[in-house]
Amino acid sequence: MKQMWAIFRKEIKDALRDRRTLLIASFSSLLGVPLMLLVFSVVLSQLESQEDKRIVLAxxxxxxPALENFILRQGYQVKTAPADYVSRSQNKELDQPVLLIPDDFAEQLAAGEKTSLEIAYDTSNRQAELGLRPLHRLLDAYVQETALMGLMMRGVAPESLQMIDIRERYLQRPQERKATVTTMLPMMVLMAIVLGGMYAAIDTTAGERERGSLEPLMMNPVHGWQLAVGKWGAVATVGMAVVLLTIASFFPSQWLIRNETLRAEFQFGxxxxxxFLLVLLPLAASMAALQIAIALDCKSYKEAQVRNQMVTMLIPFVSLIPIxxxxxxxxxxxxxxxxxxxxxMNQLLKGETVSVWSMLIAFLVCAGLTSISLVYIAKKMRQVVMH
Known part of the structure; x- marks a missing residue:
């Protein structure tokens, strides 16, 4: 036990001295979630601001004239688009789409002929693209009103075309919270856990082997299990610290949210x-063991980094499986x-109750993965040094 504790303390000191480990762990845990929520809130505010402008450039x-009258009746203003709207939209100076109306629009409509309207915008202009939805909704309402007026002029009651009224009944539980915008949060947290402990795992295996400090450690009278558990304990501690810091960052992150809708959705207590701690701490421990096992066979720091990054790349793909x-x-x-x-984590963000059985299964799976990795590390540790 003393040897195991000595190895643990040595690895923790090495991890704290490694600036790369501290930088990645600090950035991924403390800044990842706040930055993502800040970006989400800004984008959502931009979308809502476009809908609140109530201005149509045409x-x-x-x-x-009939279309203009309809737009004015909906509480919108109609403004003439600048002559150079194409170049200004491409240069991001124009933050709205432009409605293009043909010269014979009114004549074709009066004759009962099919006509068309165009909406011009540059696809690289994000602000203008956000204005598409409210303009489309406005034009769809005008098309529907025009069609109904045409039926009434021909003596057809509009109600006769819609004999059934369709309504929606929401079955959402009162305690369930919306988490539509925050569905990416779990993936961000998982990435922070993997990245936070990755460099500590690499440094304690391939890093020491490259520096030549692993061989002197093996000369001490320690068992492979003591080496495995000591090194794993240090890396797992770093990973768990990342979990704690990431979850702690959720609370001040709520102060950075600039959008009322997102602030209402993101309620984290x-x-x-x-x-989150009960869900993530076992995973952080198992990921630490897996990363050490992956890096153990590598002869250089770069090789170990590439292998572990391949595992990191699987996180986004696994998170997309529910789709x-x-x-x-x-x-x-x-x-x-x-x-x-x-x-x-998605269940917790929605305000749902996570079953104890689900948490127990996840804990047992993580414990099994950790045990298998530690057995491999303990057997492989001395073999790697000998070769």
Whole structure:
């Protein structure tokens, strides 16, 4: 036990001295979530600001007096687009799409002929693209009103075309919170855990081997298990610290949210924090063991880094698996590491209760993965040095 504790203290000191480990762990845990929520809130505010502008930029509105009257009745203003709207939109100076009306619009409409309207915008102009939805909604309402007026002029009651009224009934539980914008948070947290402990795992194996400090450590009378558990304990501590810092960053992150809708959706309290800890700490421990096992066979720091980065790249793909199963998620999700944690974190963000059985399964799977990795590390440690 003394030897194991000595190895643990030595590895922790090395990890704290490694600036790269501290930088990645600090950035991924403390800045990842706040930056993402800040970006989300800004984008959502931009979208809502476009809808609140209630201004329509148009070219040729004089050819569509009925359309202009309809737009004004909806509380919108009609403004003539600048003559150089194409170049100004391409240069991001124009932050709205432009409605283009043909010269014969009113004549074709009066004759009952099919006509068309165009909406011009530059696809690289994000601000202008955000204005498409409110303009489309406005024009769809005008098309519907025009069609109904045409039927009434021909003596057809509009009600006769719609004999059934379709309504929606929401079955959302009162305690369930919306988490539509925050669905990327679990993936961000999982990435922070993997990245936070990765460099510590590489440094304690391939890094020491490259520096030549692993061989002197093997000359001490320590068992492979003591080496494995000591090194794993240090890396797992770094990973768990990343978990704690990431979850702690959720609380000040709420102050950075500039959008009222997102602030209402993202409600994170102490109960949620405890749930996240129970879900993520076992995963951080198992990922530490897996990363050490992956880096152990590598002869150089760069090789170990590449291998572990390949594992890191799997996180986003695993998080996207639920998209393939719309509706009720299959029960086997809770047996897959990362996928199970992603599922449980989403439940917590929505205000749902995570079952004890799901947490127990995830804990047992992580414990099994950790045990298998430690057995491999203990057997492989001396073999690697000998070769």
């Amino acid at each position: 070219v040729g509105m004089e050819h569509a 102490w109960k949620d924090a405890v749930g 393939l199963f719309p509706g009720r998620e299959p029960t086997w999700f809770q047996w897959v590491p990362v996928l199970a944690q992603n599922q449980m």
